[in-house]
Amino acid sequence: MARASLQGRRGHAASVDPVDAHTLSVAQLNARISDALSGAFPDQVWVTGEVHGFRGSANGHVYFRLVEPGTLGRPSEASLSVVLFRGNRRVVDHVLARAGGLALSDELEVRIRGEVLFYAPQGRVQLRMTGIDPSHTLGRLAADRDALLRRLAADGLLDRNGRLRLTPVPLRIGLVTSADSAAAADFLHELEQSGVGWSVTLLDTRVQGAGSVEHLVASLTVAAQLPLDVVAVVRGGGSRTDLVAFDHEAVARAIASMPVPVLTGIGHEIDESVADRVAHRAFKTPTACAAFLCEAVGRFRTRCDELGRHLAVRSRHALDRQDAHVHALATRVASGARTTVELGAARLDALGRAVATLPERSLLHAERHADALEREVRALDPARVIARGWTITRTADGQLVRHLADAPIGTALRTTVADGTVSSTVEAGDPHPDPAVDPGGPDDDRP
Template identity: 40%
Template sequence: MTVVNDAHTFEVGELNRVIGRLIEDSFPGEVWVQGEIANLSRSNAGHAYFQLIEPSADRRTPDAAIPVALFDSSRRRINAQLRKTGGVRMTDGIRIRVRGTIEYYGPQGRVQLRMSGIDPEFTVGRLAAERERLLRSLAGEGLLRANASVPTPLVPLRVALVTSRGSAAQADFIEELGRGGYAFEVSMMDARVQGPDSQSTVTAALRSAALLDVDVVAVVRGGGARTDLAAFDSEPIARAIAESPLPVWTGIGHETDRTVADEVAHTAYRTPTACAAGLVGAVGAFIDTLVATWQRVVSASNSALSHHSGSLRRIAEHTALASRAVFEVAEESLDLRCHRLARESEISIDRSTSRLRHDSFRLQRAAEHRLTLAEGAIMARASNLVRTGPRVLDRAASVLAGFDARCRAYDPVAVLARGYSLSLAANGSVVRSVNDLSIGDGLVTRVADGSVHSRVTGKQEHADTIPTRSAHGT
């Protein structure tokens, strides 16, 4: 049974002083304490207050906590120290090692740590060690270059942008895309990019972006201290990027070290502006390739047209020469036939004349023989013979004239001289019917003093076939 001493009753102030002395006796000097920053706030006087905690597994209620007071004079000195280090900024979620005095603050009845110093190398080293462990783990699982194997479309115009809405990073990214002059479509995926909520919100934004109909996901944020970028060295974000079915490009502001997010991303840039410029460059490269390909097609087409134009010219010249040769052969053949007809006509006339003379001689002999029979009959026959002779001669002369006219009619040069023309198709064949030609076919028309080249633009068939002068569309 516990015996309570009722001999003395403490005043609150007195009890606080006793507790304060006990704490001072237990912790006579400064101590080093490590933990995670939570609930960081700053007063108008320049003081900073936060809790140093041991987070629980579910990160809801800490397993242990102690209030920390960082007064303005110490804060300025510590900030100068951190700026020299360049890698640590005191924000919620960052694990630090600090030095200070344990004291009892009577007005609020609480024990707190009055901070006087910090070990920045502890935080930087811890972040680096965790980063290396995570990189080894991802490499062992084959995830380090998994997203790099996801192909980026040739024209990545549809972009899911993961960053803090209204941030400078968002403005820089959008502005750089606008400078490119291409029709980019940006789907904004709002996420916290710093602080204790950054891991969960960025991871959720990445998984939501993977469900959109976009070409690429861009994760961007501005520059900052190494601890400001700690979320992008976290395992949840790294795995969300590595496992994304879309190519993930990063533009996380940093000067030296790359974050784990950069290492697992498809393509990494140092700033949001550089990331946007990379997308503009990808679209521009495709357009340049397209223009170059079109120029090669035009050049090849021009070469082919030039080659075929030369071939067509040579064919036309060959056709003209062949046509001329055909006309010359035909002309020679017609001349030969005319000469042959003339000779045959002369022979026929000679034979007719000889036959006529023979018949006249026979008639004369018959007339003399029959003269004694009937003078009247002889005179009649003689009169008849006188009348018949000129007719025979006239008939023979008419036949001869007909032959001569036919020879002149068959002469092609004479035909052309009378206003007629000879039409040849592109293959050199003589055009005898409108059905020998099609719309757009080329024609070579031979006239008396040369040739005319034309093209068929229309056709018309006549019910009655009559000889007409050649007419062709041009």
């Protein structure tokens, strides 16, 4: 039926079912679509969009999808298949390179020119790319970059990581880069040459192309949880568009929010990425980034050596001063000891002389004391007392009579006088009218 319909279109007479006259083969439909597209787009068109799924082929052709820009992680609203044949690719690459080191890559917003075609073998509309407007890409990149920098500054993130203090000995390093890249090799080689005992945690990361933004953010998130002194984000050289991930807002915010200083060595001599702006320090190459760390540790070691020498000198000076002080003290102690000994010797001599004369003085004092006692004893001698007129009266049994009660009436008494004894008997007792009054002796002469 399809063949009969096709023959009818070519002018051959045929009897065809009216229903079959409206039925097209796949080839017929594709041909009509192709004709319709050719009529709708007789000339080449300019189209803007974002490159996704960029891939090359062995024959030098390039294929990708041009999609309507959207939010990261959300499906785009529209896409168009694009092919760039080898001949046109050389022209496009040359134009981009002359415009400032650009190159076609994923997530790059472009304005391209091409023919709208219908690719019958796969039944899809395709744009056959023939040219590109690099000024659009450069302008879009610059505008997006400036807008992002303004947002980061408004949020206080532009210098947040730069304000962090870098430890004087940053030995624990988190290295965010592709593990098999020349950037990783250069960075690690520079560290090894220093002879320092580094501790490097390598976080294997895709740093360009599709998924590079997500990889970078994920690696930085992991690094933020590790006990590190510093994080280095490095990659080798490349075109300006190879570094587009480092101008992405998600990467910039991840770097700015890191708890430790972040160093970048992104390997581009001309442009400064947004990642460079928010990092603690930015370097042109991975080697320069590693060299900075080596110099930091080297300065610390030099400072330690200088402090050690300074401490040794000050210690020697302090010891010299203390030695002189001890010597002076020893001299003073020796002099003081001699003086003390001399004073002690003089005192001992004086005490010796005093001790030598002590017995003589003691005997003299004892003699005087004995004489005084002798005089007191003589004064108290009863015979001398009696001689002065006093008497001593005793009862017959020898008891002294001191009171009237000691000699009641009829008591026999013996009274001693100076030249003998008088015997008597008590016939009466006359008490003194005032016992407190001492009538005194015969001559009132008391010892």
